[in-house]
Amino acid sequence: MSISRIWKRPPFIKSPMLRWGIAVGGAIYLALALGTMEINWGRVADGLPRAERFVSAFFPPDFVSKSGDILDGIYESLWMTVVSTVIGIGLSIPVGLGAARNLAPRPVYLFSRGILALSRTFPEIIIALFAVKIFSFGPFAGIIALSVGTVGFYGKLLAEDIEDMDVVQAEAVKSTGASWFQWLNYAIQPQVMPRMIGLAMYRFDINFRESAVVGIVGAGGIGATLLTSFDRYEYDTSAAILLIIIAIVMAVEYSSGYVRKWVQ
């Protein structure tokens, strides 16, 4: 008879001190955080009927009386979305190639990563604020903001996808004596294309939603129309605008699913 040996799954954090320290510390912080959260139940109670009135003012949504403004806003937003997605992706291809560690020499890599980090630091709405100050109100400022946001998003994901590619396929094409651009076209592009098409659709969707947000700081699009309707207490029109935004986002979502499956 052999002696039974005890077996336990090794813990993720080895040191018991650290393990229990983190657990207890986390629990104390959470308790303190919940304890210091001030909830004024009186104000909550006051707010509830206001919320009810507010929400009920949304119904029925009014698509008709401001239909001209709504259509203009939607068209402008769609136009901003298309232009900024195309410009942004166009710019992010060279930046993304430069930011792939396995493609670019060290200085190019650092420079490209710098651009990506910078454009990812600020959310679109803050870039839009700057752009509005520089180029004044209107959709042009919005396009700048969304394009910059697209470069940060798409360039980073492109670079990461290139870094994850199958090295041997790339080696094989290189060993035939292909030039750098041929190598890019035959070995890299086929490997990253399906994912990048999917991400382009996703970014289109994000840019459309963001175009509604940047409108609030004066950078054009449906956001401006939405803000105006709120300011005028035309909540039924606001509701119509929100429903249209939801419908468009869902339409893009569904079609991007199909496209992704088709390009795989």
Place this chain on the structure above:
Amino acid sequence: MLRLNKLTKQYKTGDLALKDVDLEIPNGQVLALIGPSGAGKSTLIRCVNRLVEPTSGTAHLGEVELTSLSQGQLRKVRRRIGMIFQEYALVERLTVMENVLSGRLGYVSFWRSYFRKFPQSDIDEAFRLLERVGLDHMADKRADELSGGQRQRVGICRALIQNPELLLVDEPTASLDPKTSRQIMRLIRELCQERNLSAIINIHDVLLAQMFAERIVGLQLGEIVYDGPPDGMTPDVLTQIYGEEDWEATIEKVEDEDDEDGAVASVAAD
């Protein structure tokens, strides 16, 4: 002719993968390079076409010294060296035809290759090669739809369409079943004979090496420890290359050439 002179490769990690390797391969010779994992087989063939940069030493292909070439010159010389890979290394989302034609990339301009407008002579040659390996009806299939043996045959076509003088073959049978392995090795040997190609074949399977190569080089820890004919592989030699083991079963007589017609037919069928 390929001539390696004191070829040495030390990786950044400090590992010495090749130590002063001297090797000469005359035209038309099929050489099997055997040795345990980590012996430097892959490094050796990759140093020839400089997918890996050798640390010191020289390599001559004919009159050209390979290790001192500029990037532009290197691209020109790489056209003369075909390479076949362990996991086939086809670009999976390209079609069979595109994969084969990618072997011509060194010969055509970027825009021609971008629009897939290869010269008719290249396309004719691609179809001839695909027909030779029994895959011409698969030309427009995507590479990832093929079976392992089929993929490796496409890999062979891609290497041959370069019209190379030398084939570098890295573990061509490592992911294939025993029967397909033999078919692939036989195909490589026949093609080398037809075209008077020399080849370096890295291979784990000592039996296959003995069956299909005319010369065997044993590599151990970056040094050549055996260089001779296939029938010189005695248990002592294998022990020297791989270490102590009972080798008697490995080196039994292996002459079981199944008839060529049958093999070609099954190549076309699967």
